[in-house]
Amino acid sequence: MPSGRYSLHDPHDDTPLGEEHFSCAPGPAGWRxxxxxxxxxxxxxxxxxxxLDSLGRPLRLQLRSGDWQVRGGMLEGLTWVRTDATDPDTTHATEGHDRAHAFTGRSPAFLVATARLLRLHPGGRNRLRLVALTDPVLAPRTLDQGWSLDGIETHTTDSGPLRVERYTVADLQxxxxxxxxxxxxVVLAAPGIELxxxxxxxxQRPLSDPGA
Structure with missing residues (x-):
């Protein structure tokens, strides 16, 4: 179970935004x-x-930023509920639904989740619809991205071979x-993210995985 720390920056002007201390591992459902x-x-x-489930789909998401919280998952697309801690009775909670494939946001978790969902072969590409939960208030908006797996490089490390996947991600709008x-x-490099x-x-994904 790897655990570690990412530093987060504004991807446009590199302004420091903070840190994210994480752990992740395969689980009974798929990955957490x-x-x-x-x-x-x-x-x-x-x-x-x-x-995520075994196919990389978002089985359950709980995301918090300041007083805002989103809980969501799969139900004929994506469904979610957005609440504010200053509204304890959830009187003004908002529900959302979109026939999108996955969630995305600032956390490096969403990059890993999207790659696991797509399972691309080297040289393969695909497009998908995402619900982006935008900091600091987790406002949802939909967007379309195109992903291509440009190649996989294997590096020798003390703990064995390490496969590094190189993706190009495009905003289709x-x-x-x-x-x-x-x-x-684990995310090694991405805009606004440093390990x-x-x-x-x-x-590592097993070699039998279609995208490995």
Whole structure:
């Protein structure tokens, strides 16, 4: 079960946003990621708890940012409920539904989750519809992305061979593209994300996985 720490930055101007302390592992359902998010002054600002099924679909999501919280999962697409801690009776809770494939947001968890859902072969590409939960108030919006797996490189490490997947991710509305490098269920490099510490090797996808 790898655990570690990411530093988070604004992907446009590199302004520090804080850190995310995480752990992740395969589980009975498929894969689970949990984390605590901290601001630049080390104050707790949020949390992530994401469980995927064996096909990489979002079985359950609990996401918190400040006083805002979203709980969601799969039900004929995606469904979610967004609440505010200052509204304890949930009088003003809002429910949402979209025939999207997965959630996305600032957390590195969502990059790993999308890659596990797509299961691309090297040279393969696909597009998908996502519900983005935007900090700081977790406002939902839908977007379309295109993912391509440009290649897989194998590196020798003390704990054995490490396969690194190189993706190009495109916003299909704006045409903006960026690179994402994953090692199993750990993000090595992506806009606004830096892996600062890692305790234990990533969980690699088995070679029998269609996308491995």
């Amino acid at each position: 990621y949990t984390s605590q998010v901290f601001g630049t002054d080390s104050t707790p600002t949020g949390a992530v708890d994401l469980t 704006t045409g903006e593209q960026h690179q994402v490098h994953l090692a199993g269920d 600062e510490a890692l305790d234990g090797p990533p969980n």
